[in-house]
Amino acid sequence: MEASIKWTDGRQFVAESGSGHAVILDGNPDNGGRNTGPRPMEMVLMGLGGCSAYDVINILEKARAKVTDCVAQLKAERADTTPAVFTSIHLHFVVTGVALKEAQVKRAVELSAEKYCSASLMLAKGGVDITHSWEIVEA
Numbered sequence: 001m002e003a004s005i006k007w008t009d010g011r012q013f014v015a016e017s018g019s020g021h022a023v024i025l026d027g028n029p030d031n032g033g034r035n036t037g038p039r040p041m042e043m044v045l046m047g048l049g050g051c052s053a054y055d056v057i058n059i060l061e062k063a064r065a066k067v068t069d070c071v072a073q074l075k076a077e078r079a080d081t082t083p084a085v086f087t088s089i090h091l092h093f094v095v096t097g098v099a100l101k102e103a104q105v106k107r108a109v110e111l112s113a114e115k116y117c118s119a120s121l122m123l124a125k126g127g128v129d130i131t132h133s134w135e136i137v138e139a
Contacts, residue, residue: 010034015043041078044119045089049074051119052091055112056105060095065104068139069096086128091120093134100136109134 002018011027012034025040027033038046053072060067073092078084095105109132113120124130 012036041084041086044086045074045076048089048117048119048123049091052109052112052117053093055116056093056095056108059108059111059116060097060100060104063104063108065100066098066139067095067100068098069137070094085126086123088129088131089123090131090133093132094137095134096137096139098139100138102136105134105136 004016005025006014006016008014011032013025014022015025016022023043024037025043026035026037027039029035049072053070056072057067057070060070071094073094074089075092076089077087079087093105093109113130113132120130
């Protein structure tokens with residue numbers, strides 16, 4: 001896997017993935033940024049959410065669950081000192097579908113957390129306290 005990060009000006013950068021997709025990263029205006037894109041640590045958090053949501057959908061679809069929507073809501077706490085690493089992250093999944101089974105959704109979230117989500121497992125090994133919850137909404 002590869003990526004490149006090119007500085008444009010101020011605290012703005014263009015990040016390009018090895019697969020050819022680009023995103024603008026920027027800083028807070030108080031720190032020289034212009035607020036034109038997410039902060040780098042927000043991207044880490046969004047990457048975690050995307051990785052885990054991908055797993056949850058993949059697992060549920062393989063189980064032939066009738067999922068119509070899935071939203072991962074993340075809340076993170078960071079250290080008050082430099083480096084301001086994540087200390088805790090909570091992922092809450094809102095899974096919408098037809099006749100979804102509680103046990104299936106629970107198992108999908110657990111499998112993502114314990115086995116499949118590389119981002120989650122990497123952050124947990126780095127000392128981040130990661131917790132999960134879910135709710136089911138009938139479509």
